[in-house]
Amino acid sequence: MVAAPYQHPLAFVAAPESHRDAAGRNLETPPGAVALRLRKVDKRFGDNRVLRGIDLDLEAGQFLAIVGKSGCGKSTLLRLLTGLDQPTEGRVEFLDAQGRPAAGNARIVFQEPRLLPWFDVADNVAVGLGPGTLKAEARSRAQEALADVQLAEKAREWPSRLSGGQRQRVALARALVSRPGLLALDEPLGALDALTRITMQTLLGRVRRELGATAVLVTHDVAEAVHLADRVIVLEDGRIKLDLAVPQTHPRRHGDPDLARIEGSILASILGGD
Amino acid sequence: MTLVETLTHARKATPQRQPLRLPFLSREVLLPYLLPALLLLVWQIGSVSGWISDRIMPSPGAVLLALWETASSGALANDIAVSGARAIAGLLVGGSIGFLLGLANGVSRLSEQLTDTTLQMLRTVPHLALIPLVILWFGIGEEAKLFLTSLGVLFPIYLNTYHGVRNVDRDLLEMGRIYGMSGWTLFRKIIFPGALPSIFVGLRYGLGIMWLTLIVSESIAASSGIGHMANNAREFMMTDVVVLALLIYAALGKLADVLARALERHALAWNPVYQR
Numbered sequence: 001m002v003a004a005p006y007q008h009p010l011a012f013v014a015a016p017e018s019h020r021d022a023a024g025r026n027l028e029t030p031p032g033a034v035a036l037r038l039r040k041v042d043k044r045f046g047d048n049r050v051l052r053g054i055d056l057d058l059e060a061g062q063f064l065a066i067v068g069k070s071g072c073g074k075s076t077l078l079r080l081l082t083g084l085d086q087p088t089e090g091r092v093e094f095l096d097a098q099g100r101p102a103a104g105n106a107r108i109v110f111q112e113p114r115l116l117p118w119f120d121v122a123d124n125v126a127v128g129l130g131p132g133t134l135k136a137e138a139r140s141r142a143q144e145a146l147a148d149v150q151l152a153e154k155a156r157e158w159p160s161r162l163s164g165g166q167r168q169r170v171a172l173a174r175a176l177v178s179r180p181g182l183l184a185l186d187e188p189l190g191a192l193d194a195l196t197r198i199t200m201q202t203l204l205g206r207v208r209r210e211l212g213a214t215a216v217l218v219t220h221d222v223a224e225a226v227h228l229a230d231r232v233i234v235l236e237d238g239r240i241k242l243d244l245a246v247p248q249t250h251p252r253r254h255g256d257p258d259l260a261r262i263e264g265s266i267l268a269s270i271l272g273g274d
Numbered sequence: 275m276t277l278v279e280t281l282t283h284a285r286k287a288t289p290q291r292q293p294l295r296l297p298f299l300s301r302e303v304l305l306p307y308l309l310p311a312l313l314l315l316v317w318q319i320g321s322v323s324g325w326i327s328d329r330i331m332p333s334p335g336a337v338l339l340a341l342w343e344t345a346s347s348g349a350l351a352n353d354i355a356v357s358g359a360r361a362i363a364g365l366l367v368g369g370s371i372g373f374l375l376g377l378a379n380g381v382s383r384l385s386e387q388l389t390d391t392t393l394q395m396l397r398t399v400p401h402l403a404l405i406p407l408v409i410l411w412f413g414i415g416e417e418a419k420l421f422l423t424s425l426g427v428l429f430p431i432y433l434n435t436y437h438g439v440r441n442v443d444r445d446l447l448e449m450g451r452i453y454g455m456s457g458w459t460l461f462r463k464i465i466f467p468g469a470l471p472s473i474f475v476g477l478r479y480g481l482g483i484m485w486l487t488l489i490v491s492e493s494i495a496a497s498s499g500i501g502h503m504a505n506n507a508r509e510f511m512m513t514d515v516v517v518l519a520l521l522i523y524a525a526l527g528k529l530a531d532v533l534a535r536a537l538e539r540h541a542l543a544w545n546p547v548y549q550r
Contacts, residue, residue, distance in 0.1 A: 084452065107453075114449040118467040118544040127463070130454040160546045174453075 364423025380439025434476025
């Protein structure tokens with residue numbers, strides 16, 4: 001694994017990002033990133049039809065945000081995308097960059113950090129490597145992932161000593177340490193205070209771009225979705241109501257008027273009824 | 275002198291109202307022993323003034339003398355060693371059975387359905403009520419004491435281990451499974467450490483029951499051990515030795531608890547409750 005070099009949080013101001021090398025290949029898409037293809041996906045729990053005929057294609061390396069009211073099926077959809085759950089009908093396929101079937105290899109960040117209180121921070125991150133990684137190697141890779149989320153100096157702390165935002169950064173490092181092809185974010189910033197949330201959005205966006213993984217974010221916060229994602233879908237009653245590209249380049253500025261317009265139209269769609 | 279130096283100097287010169295810091299004489303260490311010491315004092319004064327008859331209760335001095343006599347003859351050390359060995363044997367046998375059953379029933383639904391009801395029924399039988407049967411089965415040898423002590427230790431450790439395993443945070447278990455843990459790894463990294471605080475509660479409770487059961491079984495049928503020493507003394511009206519035996523039990527019980535707590539602090543260092 002190549003360590004991501006340390007970047008000052010404001011480094012992007014000076015350095016415009018280039019996503020293509022000399023040959024024109026997209027550098028943002030790492031070889032491991034997976035593409036998703038959903039066809040006529042239904043999910044029922046008893047008589048309750050949570051998802052109704054979802055068709056969705058997601059390119060490798062794309063960042064998708066799913067928004068919608070509570071109970072619209074967005075968390076269920078995320079569980080299907082990560083292979084945690086199987087659809088009642090229809091297909092969920094994972095494809096590699098060449099379009100061949102691939103392993104999902106998804107990592108999840110939950111709303112709560114879900115750190116193991118009896119492991120120190122580095123060992124918690126090492127959990128993300130899965131069983132079977134040698135201890136010394138696991139610790140050194142964990143250390144690199146912690147540096148990516150700017151918590152290198154906390155490697156030996158107990159999780160109980162960290163603040164809420166720091167714990168969630170550890171959870172993020174745990175999800176990133178194995179360089180997953182698909183990153184699933186289930187309202188990862190939902191429990192944080194407003195200011196911590198904004199810093200975390202910037203951090204999340206940066207590490208995700210460096211990793212280049214395909215990402216799916218479920219959130220209540222439309223501004224967050226628009227700030228981070230390349231594409232936002234609105235879910236209502238188990239159907240995709242709105243599917244919107246957010247073409248602005250990353251990193252994005254909080255309070256950008258174009259983004260605010262997109263945010264407005266998404267909110268109107270969620271709240272507007274029809 | 276600059277202002278800062280002046281201030282620093284002033285601070286050094288003014289004696290701070292710092293309490294005397296001797297490691298073994300701090301308030302925290304001494305305060306818990308204030309009440310026992312006070313009781314001892316009242317007891318001694320009562321005995322000397324004749325207010326407490328020494329046929330009923332010997333004076334602390336007499337108990338101290340008994341301690342000196344039994345200790346110098348070597349009988350005391352022998353009795354403590356015998357009782358200690360029995361206690362440890364009972365703890366190991368009963369504790370491991372309770373621990374393994376608690377784990378099995380916490381993890382496996384089948385095992386729980388098969389054995390939990392039976393264990394709950396057995397648990398409510400006062401195990402000291404089994405003494406007549408136990409003497410019939412095992413005679414008055416070591417087996418009887420081992421059986422009773424193990425039985426006493428088994429249930430608190432079983433209950434708390436079971437409770438601990440069943441109450442491991444579901445979210446952490448789900449996280450572990452999603453991150454590829456299963457079987458032994460899941461047990462070692464999540465289930466066992468998650469159940470450990472509860473297991474320690476069971477251990478400390480079990481230690482108390484261990485001494486209780488041992489005393490009773492030793493005073494009924496034994497030719498050595500603290501319980502035997504006390505029972506023997508009772509027959510000869512040696513109240514000082516009887517009281518000495520009680521104090522030794524108290525000390526051993528406290529020692530066991532201190533060891534268990536030290537172990538707990540070490541094993542649960544991650545828990546904010548044990549951090550300073």
